[in-house]
Amino acid sequence: xxxxxxxxxxxxxxxxxxxxxxxxxxxxxxxxxxxxxxxxxxxxxxxxxxxxxxxxxxxxxxxxxxxxxxxxxxxxxxxxxxxxxxxxxxxxxxxxxxxxxxxxxxxxxxxxxxxxxxxxxxxxxxxxxxxxxxxxxxxxxxxxxxxxxxxxxxxxxxxxxxxxxxxxxxxxxxxxxxxxxxxxxxxxxxxxxxxxxxxxxxxxxxxxxxxxxxxxxxxxxxxxxxxxxxxxxxxxxxxxxxxxxxxxxxxxxxxxxxxxxxxxxxxxxxxxxxxxxxxxxxxxxxxxxxxxxxxxxxxxxxxxxxxxxxxxxxxxxxxxxxxxxxxxxxxxxxxxxxxx
Amino acid sequence: xxxxxxxxxxxxxxxxxxxxxxxxxxxxxxxxxxxxxxxxxxxxxxxxxxxxxxxxxxxxxxxxxxxxxxxxxxxxxxxxxxxxxxxxxxxxxxxxxxxxxxxxxxxxxxxxxxxxxxxxxxxxxxxxxxxxxxxxxxxxxxxxxxxxxxxxxxxxxxxxxxxxxxxxxxxxxxxxxxxxxxxxxxxxxxxxxxxxxxxxxxxxxxxxxxxxxxxxxxxxxxxxxxxxxxxxxxxxxxxxxxxxxxxxxxxxxxxxxxxxxxxxxxxxxxxxxxxxxxxxxxxxxxxxxxxxxxxxxxxxxxxxxxxxxxxxxxxxxxxxxxxxxxxxxxxxxxxxxxxx
Numbered sequence: 001x002x003x004x005x006x007x008x009x010x011x012x013x014x015x016x017x018x019x020x021x022x023x024x025x026x027x028x029x030x031x032x033x034x035x036x037x038x039x040x041x042x043x044x045x046x047x048x049x050x051x052x053x054x055x056x057x058x059x060x061x062x063x064x065x066x067x068x069x070x071x072x073x074x075x076x077x078x079x080x081x082x083x084x085x086x087x088x089x090x091x092x093x094x095x096x097x098x099x100x101x102x103x104x105x106x107x108x109x110x111x112x113x114x115x116x117x118x119x120x121x122x123x124x125x126x127x128x129x130x131x132x133x134x135x136x137x138x139x140x141x142x143x144x145x146x147x148x149x150x151x152x153x154x155x156x157x158x159x160x161x162x163x164x165x166x167x168x169x170x171x172x173x174x175x176x177x178x179x180x181x182x183x184x185x186x187x188x189x190x191x192x193x194x195x196x197x198x199x200x201x202x203x204x205x206x207x208x209x210x211x212x213x214x215x216x217x218x219x220x221x222x223x224x225x226x227x228x229x230x231x232x233x234x235x236x237x238x239x240x241x242x243x244x245x246x247x248x249x250x251x252x253x254x255x256x257x258x259x260x261x262x263x264x265x266x267x268x269x270x271x272x273x274x275x276x277x278x279x280x281x282x283x284x285x286x287x288x289x290x291x292x293x294x295x296x297x298x299x300x301x302x303x304x305x306x307x308x309x310x311x312x313x314x315x316x317x318x319x320x321x322x323x324x325x326x327x328x329x330x331x332x333x334x335x336x337x338x339x340x
Numbered sequence: 341x342x343x344x345x346x347x348x349x350x351x352x353x354x355x356x357x358x359x360x361x362x363x364x365x366x367x368x369x370x371x372x373x374x375x376x377x378x379x380x381x382x383x384x385x386x387x388x389x390x391x392x393x394x395x396x397x398x399x400x401x402x403x404x405x406x407x408x409x410x411x412x413x414x415x416x417x418x419x420x421x422x423x424x425x426x427x428x429x430x431x432x433x434x435x436x437x438x439x440x441x442x443x444x445x446x447x448x449x450x451x452x453x454x455x456x457x458x459x460x461x462x463x464x465x466x467x468x469x470x471x472x473x474x475x476x477x478x479x480x481x482x483x484x485x486x487x488x489x490x491x492x493x494x495x496x497x498x499x500x501x502x503x504x505x506x507x508x509x510x511x512x513x514x515x516x517x518x519x520x521x522x523x524x525x526x527x528x529x530x531x532x533x534x535x536x537x538x539x540x541x542x543x544x545x546x547x548x549x550x551x552x553x554x555x556x557x558x559x560x561x562x563x564x565x566x567x568x569x570x571x572x573x574x575x576x577x578x579x580x581x582x583x584x585x586x587x588x589x590x591x592x593x594x595x596x597x598x599x600x601x602x603x604x605x606x607x608x609x610x611x612x613x614x615x616x617x618x619x620x621x622x623x624x625x626x627x628x629x630x631x632x633x634x635x636x637x638x639x640x641x642x643x644x645x646x647x648x649x650x651x652x653x654x655x656x657x658x659x660x661x662x663x664x665x666x667x668x669x670x671x672x673x674x675x676x677x678x679x680x
Contacts, residue, residue, distance in 0.1 A: 157658060159623045166627035166635075206581075209601050209621055211638065241546075243583040244602050261549050262584050281549055283499045287506035295506075298551065318497060 002132055004064040007339075008197055008234030008256050010275045010308030016300065016337025017064035018330050019136070021238075021258075022316030023057035024069045028323055030056050040085045041077055044070055047120035054125050058133055060323060061330045065136050065197065066129055068190065070118065072140025072201055073148060075182040078114040079107050081149065089153065096152035096160075100171055106178040111189030118186070119193045126194035136236070137195030139186050141202030142179035142220035144239070149175075158207050165216045176220035184227040191231045199236040200224060200254065206241025213245050218252060225253035236277060240315055247271040261314030265302040275308035282313045285325045292325060296332050305340035342472055344404040347679075348537055348574030348596050350615045350648030356640065356677025357404035358670050359476070361578075361598075362656030363397035364409045368663055370396050380425045381417055384410055387460035394465050398473055400663060401670045405476050405537065406469055408530065410458065412480025412541055413488060415522040418454040419447050421489065429493065436492035436500075440511055446518040451529030458526070459533045466534035476576070477535030479526050481542030482519035482560035484579075489515075498547050505556045516560035524567040531571045539576040540564060540594065546581025553585050558592060565593035576617060580655055587611040601654030605642040615648035622653045625665045632665060636672050645680035 006013035025031055031053055035043060043049050053069035073091045077083040082094040082105075095102075111119065125135055148154070150161045165172045187198050205217060225235050237249055238258030250257055250272040259265060259278035268276045284295045296311075303309040311333045317326065346353035365371055371393055375383060383389050393409035413431045417423040422434040422445075435442075452459065465475055488494070490501045505512045527538050545557060565575050577589055578598030590597055590612040599605060599618035608616045624635045636651075643649040651673045657666065 157623055159626050159658060159660070162621070162623040163626040166624065166631045206602065210604060212621075241581050241602065244604065262546065262581065264550060264584065281502070281552075283497055283502040284506065286499050286503040291506045318499060320499070 002134060004134055004310065005196065005234060007308055007310050008236070008275055010255070010273070012307055012339075014339055016303065016309055016311050016333055016339060018311040018333040018337070019063040019065040019067065020057070020061075020313055020317050020326060021067070023061065023063060023067065023326070024053045025317065026319035027317050027321040027326070028056055028060065030060075037087060039087065040071055041074070044074060045117045047117045047124055050117070050121035051124035051128070054121070054135070055128055058129065061327050062334075063133075063330055065134050066125065067136040067199070068118075068122065068125070068138060068195065070138065072138070072145055074115060074118065075109050075139070075186045076106070076145060076149065076179075079109055079182070081105050083148070091148040091154065093149055093152045097146070097149040097175065100174075103171075103174055103178065106175070106182070109182050109185040111185050115186065115189070119189060122190060122193035122195060134196035135194060136197045136199055137187060137190030138199045138201060139183040139224070141200045141205065141224065141239075142176040142183065143208075143217040144202050144204045145179050145183075146175055147204050158204065162208075162212070165212065169216065172216060176217070177223070180220040180223045180227075183224045187224070187228050188231065191228065191233050195233065197234045197236065198228065199238055199258070202237065202239040202249070205239040205245060205249070208245070210244050210248065214248050218248055221249070221252040229253070238277070243267070250274050256310065258312070259314065265299065265309070266304070275310065276303070277310040277312045279312070279314040280329070282315050282318050282321070285318070285321045285329075289325070289328065292329065293332060296329055297336065300333065300337055305338060307339050309339075311337060342474060344474055344650065345536065345574060347648055347650050348576070348615055350595070350613070352647055354679055356643065356649055356651050356673055356679060358651035358673040358677070359403040359405040359407065360397070360401075360653055360657050360666060361407070363401065363403060363407065363666070364393045365657065366659035367657050367661040367666070368396055368400065370400075377427060379427070380411055381414070384414060385457045387457045387464055390457070390461035391464035391468070394461070394475070395468055398469065401667050402674075403473075403670055405474050406465065407476040407539070408458075408462065408465070408478060408535065410478065412478070412485055414455060414458065415449050415479070415526045416446070416485060416489065416519075419449055419522070421445050423488070431488040431494065433489055433492045437486070437489040437515065443511075443514055443518065446515070446522070449522050449525040451525050455526065455529070459529060462530060462533035462535060474536035475534060476537045476539055477527060477530030478539045478541060479523040479564070481540045481545065481564065481579075482516040482523065483548075483557040484542050484544045485519050485523075486515055487544050498544065502548075502552070505552065509556065512556060516557070517563070520560040520563045520567075523564045527564070527568050528571065531568065531573050535573065537574045537576065538568065539578055539598070542577065542579040542589070545579040545585060545589070548585070550584050550588065554588050558588055561589070561592040569593070578617070583607070590614050596650065598652070599654065605639065605649070606644070615650065616643070617650040617652045619652070619654040620669070622655050622658050622661070625658070625661045625669075629665070629668065632669065633672060636669055637676065640673070640677055645678060647679050649679075651677060
């Protein structure tokens with residue numbers, strides 16, 4: 001039995017699996033050597049490059065899962081909404097979503113036609129990946145993608161997004177529904193091409209109140225998870241600052257909830273039974289090794305050796321992270337992360 | 341008995357008091373008309389201007405408390421650490437704090453000599469304020485001020501700050517101790533000049549894990565509150581993203597804890613008895629009035645009519661906020677915020 005997949009399903013396994021959000025990317029010299037400048041979307045559209053970037057951290061770290069080198073705006077960009085990812089800034093939208101007319105700019109995704117490069121990349125990755133290292137596919141959750149489409153760029157306060165959500169709930173619901181369909185189409189195509197697990201990134205949902213989340217966001221995320229349930233792969237659900245939302249996010253139906261470093265892993269006992277993933281503070285990687293070691297052990301101890309736990313950071317690897325530290329973390333988790 | 345002061349002390353009072361963090365500032369046309377461009381520090385150094393800016397929202401809204409127009413970097417700037425507040429960016433530091441030698445750049449604050457303009461402003465404010473509207477003084481908490489000094493500018497990840505905290509705990513402790521002393525000197529001078537309550541802003545503490553907070557931050561904030569306890573004014577303690585930290589922040593000793601909008605006010609029952617302040621999502625002010633009205637009522641209902649509750653936003657007023665909405669919120673809270 002594969003440790004990672006078993007942990008996702010809270011089934012018996014003997015060792016704590018480990019991978020890192022954003023393990024592929026800027027922190028790796030072999031990535032920087034090939035990547036060049038320019039939009040990440042161009043790199044993603046090159047299947048050979050995307051496959052190589054996905055495989056690099058698996059070779060270097062011996063992590064228990066690969067995650068597709070991609071971006072949460074790939075589907076909306078592929079259907080021509082006019083999204084790019086500006087280096088150093090993040091997603092930027094030429095004409096932000098503002099009114100009912102903009103719904104027409106969100107046509108359904110035909111993955112084979114619109115994102116063939118994603119499927120080609122996954123085929124190439126699966127050919128090369130060892131059998132015991134599953135590939136994780138992913139998509140942006142409707143709220144987090146909507147926040148970029150409405151704000152037009154990364155935001156701190158999500159004022160326009162919340163104003164739309166609260167002030168025009170019908171339009172908001174229609175937008176969320178379309179974004180849910182896009183995520184479903186993308187995830188289904190990734191799974192059919194060979195992804196053996198998926199993660200839905202609702203990275204910024206933690207900006208919401210519980211009531212806002214439950215009324216205006218949860219239905220769309222639930223729809224995404226329900227619409228891929230028949231494919232039988234484990235589903236991971238993640239966002240930061242979600243302490244108060246986790247019991248509700250759990251209702252969306254994923255097998256695994258990602259915790260950021262603010263939320264003690266022991267909080268899992270207060271929510272619907274799911275596996276948990278997390279939650280080392282990514283900034284800890286910049287401390288001296290004895291501190292990192294102590295903090296990794298603290299996270300492992302909070303996981304209590306129960307099945308259904310996946311070691312990860314509490315958010316993505318920061319670009320300045322020393323890969324040698326991540327390699328030592330993997331070794332430490334593999335050496336000490338036993339499952340009772 | 342003054343409603344605001346009684347609520348801070350969880351003593352009997354009959355009406356829910358209301359004020360807004362950052363009620364003085366960019367959202368007011370009468371502020372923009374006087375303010376001009378340039379650093380906020382220049383405006384703060386002009387006591388007449390600072391007094392006027394403090395009084396403007398009291399006149400316009402009829403809020404139950406004034407808050408001093410100031411900035412959390414005023415004390416470190418006043419002792420010559422080399423901090424400015426760049427318009428549109430926030431605090432920037434010419435030579436960030438990086439090593440033991442930088443401790444010498446943090447001499448004690450002599451409030452009468454270093455920040456006479458703060459005392460002059462408070463004198464002018466107190467002269468004009470109605471007796472039943474207390475002035476709230478404030479200071480930045482050691483962690484949040486340290487984050488600016490170490491990062492050199494506003495940060496999302498606090499990597500350098502956490503690396504210093506975890507990697508050089510003795511130096512970190514010395515830094516926090518000096519920043520605690522600065523906050524104490526500033527707060528004491530504000531209270532002696534006429535502030536009748538204070539708020540300690542640990543705005544960014546919510547970036548920390550519980551363990552990081554308890555070991556590396558809580559002692560310094562506790563020191564600040566303890567060192568002003570003899571002056572007998574209510575003390576408010578605030579940060580965002582602090583759901584997991586609130587029970588520990590409560591140990592620092594303040595009479596009032598500020599909640600952001602993520603944390604339901606009902607969570608107060610799980611922590612040491614304190615009064616609570618909050619927590620309308622500032623973004624809600626951009627929704628149509630019926631939505632704002634519903635959300636204000638929701639917040640009031642979560643306060644359960646218990647004494648020891650102060651209505652506020654969950655973070656500062658955003659600059660684009662329509663003052664007319666804030667005025668209606670004050671009226672609504674005054675009309676419906678009864679204390680059982």
